[in-house]
Amino acid sequence: MARAMETGNHAAGYALAVAGEANRDARGCACGAYPITPQSEIIEFLRGFDFTKGRVIPVESEHSAMAVCIGASLAGARAFTASSANGLAYMVENIFAAGFYRLPIVLIAVNRTLGPPWNIWVDQGDSLMLRDAALLQFYAESHQDLVDTILVAFRVGEDQRVLLPALVALDGFVTSHTQMVVDLPERELVDRYLPHCNIPHRLRGEHPATIGGLTWPRETEHHRVEIQEAMERVPQVLAEALDEFEHVFGRRPHGALSAEHTDDADTVLMACNTMVRTLRNVVTARRDKGERIGMINSKMFRPFPRQELLAAVSNAKRIGVLDRNHSPGSGGIFWQEVAATLQSRPDVIVQDYLVGLGGGDVTPEVIDEIIDDLNAREKAGEPVWKEVAA
Amino acid sequence: MSTVASPEELYCHNVLRPGNTNCAGCGMSIGLRWLDEALDGEKPTMVIPACCGIVTAGAFPTTAYGVPTAASTFASAAAVASGVSAVYALNGEPDVVVCWTGDGGTYDIGVATLSAAAERNDDILYICYDNEIYGNTGGQRSSATPELAVTSTTTKGKSERKKDMMAIMAGHRIPYAATLSVAHREDFLRKIRTARKTSGFRFLLTLSPCPTGWKSDPEESVDLIRHAVRSGLFPLYEIFDGIRYRLNERPDGTPVEEYVTRQRRYTKVPTDAAPLKSYIEDQWRYLDAMAKAFPMEGA
Numbered sequence: 001m002a003r004a005m006e007t008g009n010h011a012a013g014y015a016l017a018v019a020g021e022a023n024r025d026a027r028g029c030a031c032g033a034y035p036i037t038p039q040s041e042i043i044e045f046l047r048g049f050d051f052t053k054g055r056v057i058p059v060e061s062e063h064s065a066m067a068v069c070i071g072a073s074l075a076g077a078r079a080f081t082a083s084s085a086n087g088l089a090y091m092v093e094n095i096f097a098a099g100f101y102r103l104p105i106v107l108i109a110v111n112r113t114l115g116p117p118w119n120i121w122v123d124q125g126d127s128l129m130l131r132d133a134a135l136l137q138f139y140a141e142s143h144q145d146l147v148d149t150i151l152v153a154f155r156v157g158e159d160q161r162v163l164l165p166a167l168v169a170l171d172g173f174v175t176s177h178t179q180m181v182v183d184l185p186e187r188e189l190v191d192r193y194l195p196h197c198n199i200p201h202r203l204r205g206e207h208p209a210t211i212g213g214l215t216w217p218r219e220t221e222h223h224r225v226e227i228q229e230a231m232e233r234v235p236q237v238l239a240e241a242l243d244e245f246e247h248v249f250g251r252r253p254h255g256a257l258s259a260e261h262t263d264d265a266d267t268v269l270m271a272c273n274t275m276v277r278t279l280r281n282v283v284t285a286r287r288d289k290g291e292r293i294g295m296i297n298s299k300m301f302r303p304f305p306r307q308e309l310l311a312a313v314s315n316a317k318r319i320g321v322l323d324r325n326h327s328p329g330s331g332g333i334f335w336q337e338v339a340a341t342l343q344s345r346p347d348v349i350v351q352d353y354l355v356g357l358g359g360g361d362v363t364p365e366v367i368d369e370i371i372d373d374l375n376a377r378e379k380a381g382e383p384v385w386k387e388v389a390a
Numbered sequence: 391m392s393t394v395a396s397p398e399e400l401y402c403h404n405v406l407r408p409g410n411t412n413c414a415g416c417g418m419s420i421g422l423r424w425l426d427e428a429l430d431g432e433k434p435t436m437v438i439p440a441c442c443g444i445v446t447a448g449a450f451p452t453t454a455y456g457v458p459t460a461a462s463t464f465a466s467a468a469a470v471a472s473g474v475s476a477v478y479a480l481n482g483e484p485d486v487v488v489c490w491t492g493d494g495g496t497y498d499i500g501v502a503t504l505s506a507a508a509e510r511n512d513d514i515l516y517i518c519y520d521n522e523i524y525g526n527t528g529g530q531r532s533s534a535t536p537e538l539a540v541t542s543t544t545t546k547g548k549s550e551r552k553k554d555m556m557a558i559m560a561g562h563r564i565p566y567a568a569t570l571s572v573a574h575r576e577d578f579l580r581k582i583r584t585a586r587k588t589s590g591f592r593f594l595l596t597l598s599p600c601p602t603g604w605k606s607d608p609e610e611s612v613d614l615i616r617h618a619v620r621s622g623l624f625p626l627y628e629i630f631d632g633i634r635y636r637l638n639e640r641p642d643g644t645p646v647e648e649y650v651t652r653q654r655r656y657t658k659v660p661t662d663a664a665p666l667k668s669y670i671e672d673q674w675r676y677l678d679a680m681a682k683a684f685p686m687e688g689a
């Protein structure tokens with residue numbers, strides 16, 4: 001392993017590049033590239049990378065960035081791209097298309113606030129806007145988790161039991177532009193970890209199929225059911241991918257959901273991305289004082305790990321969900337998932353906290369206040385707007 | 391030598407096969423067949439955005455396309471083709487990648503994507519079958535709709551002139567651009583072959599008769615295009631490297647009224663067809679000036 005001080009963006013660029021390289025003895029790799037703050041360094045890195053068998057195509061929009069990935073993937077290559085905020089919004093049509101075509105394209109989302117008004121700081125409303133696409137979604141809590149998860153995303157998305165695109169999200173600036181020490185996986189190990197990308201329905205002269213033409217309602221329903229079944233196979237495929245990761249690289253990335261100290265906890269807090277790390281410090285400090293408190297790193301949003309969540313909170317009385325996103329007219333998007341999952345547990349208070357929107361700094365003090373509010377509750381209420389200092 | 395081929399031999403690997411849903415008299419039926427013929431047995435990979443060109447394939451699991459075909463989102467044909475073409479090149483595969491798109495996917499929603507692929511000079515053979523409307527969605531205007539034509543969204547006749555897509559493509563300095571007529575078979579085949587032999591981005595534009603949208607008699611489709619060419623309304627020409635012009639056929643005095651009066655979309659055109667005549671005049675002044683200033687050697 002090469003240990004290096006890297007920004008999140010360069011670490012992500014490196015992971016994409018070595019994953020692309022690992023397909024050089026098969027049909028190669030391709031990327032459609034278009035810049036946006038805070039993602040730009042990723043595509044700059046990729047444009048500068050010397051691929052053995054790969055192309056990074058500079059396009060005129062995110063819509064075309066994903067379209068290039070679709071074309072490359074339909075031609076059998078490993079394909080990837082990256083974007084943020086309005087770039088992801090602009091890409092939406094083709095992200096849905098990629099899922100419907102069953103193409104395992106990896107999409108990096110450097111989370112940023114949607115605008116206008118323009119705000120470049122972190123907010124997960126951009127990637128969560130994609131919740132209804134046929135798209136796996138992972139949220140990385142650190143630079144290391146990011147690199148590892150990107151490799152895992154290729155392996156799971158390309159698995160023949162899944163064949164779906166996968167999004168890996170990191171926090172804009174907090175992760176993308178800060179440096180941390182990372183183990184950058186060596187190419188030989190990545191070659192070992194990632195099998196050649198196989199798109200069984202790729203365009204072939206000898207098998208003239210039409211991909212993406214017209215369908216009637218019945219075929220459409222079958223198509224959607226197949227996508228749902230593929231999603232349901234993800235937990236098993238992910239477990240195998242993590243085992244293999246540990247075997248090849250000697251460390252194990254987080255799974256879909258990691259529960260910390262939840263066995264004896266009355267109060268459980270849930271978050272993702274870098275908020276997890278602040279939350280961990282707060283929870284540790286409170287446990288040191290004897291509180292029965294635990295936490296959940298909800299790393300995977302799609303498929304949503306309902307069973308793992310139910311198991312993790314089997315002893316909980318209260319759950320507080322930290323949502324760095326907002327669905328107008330409803331509330332936090334993670335909270336909606338948690339509340340739906342916990343319908344079978346009416347005894348549990350599930351409270352939503354909208355926090356750190358538009359990049360507000362979610363400090364330990366803010367999280368302490370949230371925990372105090374949660375602990376004082378007799379029942380759940382409407383989502384709480386938890387303002388933070390600018 | 392046996393001369394009778396089975397339907398399978400005849401059609402199974404054609405670009406467009408029998409059973410497609412093109413309306414009678416649709417220009418695509420001729421265009422796709424001639425594309426096939428000009429490729430001399432080579433099987434293209436097709437990228438087709440939302441338009442009549444993909445509807446004609448029919449519904450899954452059947453398809454009227456006998457070659458590998460990707461149905462892209464409406465605005466994405468050129469970018470999807472760029473991805474396919476790049477990967478074919480990485481793998482040393484010689485297959486030609488053909489975009490087959492309507493005017494909506496070319497002049498309007500797809501124009502940015504098309505422009506970008508052309509600017510990169512990606513190895514794509516891009517063909518626009520221009521029926522001058524959104525046929526698939528019921529015949530609304532596009533920026534390719536000619537002045538005064540009635541569509542479902544220009545019920546009083548369109549007030550703007552048709553966009554000059556060839557000039558826009560020439561501005562990209564692509565190696566080859568040409569206009570093709572389904573009434574001029576040899577010229578059509580020759581241009582496809584020239585485009586096939588050229589590498590980089592190639593843009594072909596064919597005026598595609600659409601009896602459904604033009605409110606014309608299906609059996610007159612080919613005649614209509616012949617009149618469009620002879621009257622000077624649809625000039626046949628080629629542009630090399632975006633700058634050197636070759637004009638293939640001059641107007642022969644055929645009155646544009648011959649074209650206009652046989653389509654009920656032109657009911658708002660005055661009987662003397664003056665606006666169309668001045669359009670033709672301007673267009674030829676421009677083309678003649680370009681061909682004089684920048685002639686293609688050997689023209």
Ligand SMILES: Cc1ncc(C[n+]2csc(CCOP(=O)(O)OP(=O)(O)O)c2C)c(N)n1
Pocket residue numbers: 440441442443464465491492493494495496521523524525526527532
């Ligand atoms: C993003 C998007 N907007 C609108 C549509 C609806 N739509 C499908 S085909 C089409 C018009 C196609 O017109 P054209 O490209 O001229 O081809 P034609 O149908 O005439 O063959 C439209 C508006 C769509 N599929 N996608």
Ligand code: SF4
Pocket residue numbers: 411412413414415416417418442521525526599600601602603
């Ligand atoms: S509507 Fe026009 S372009 Fe579409 S299939 Fe019919 S004739 Fe052809």
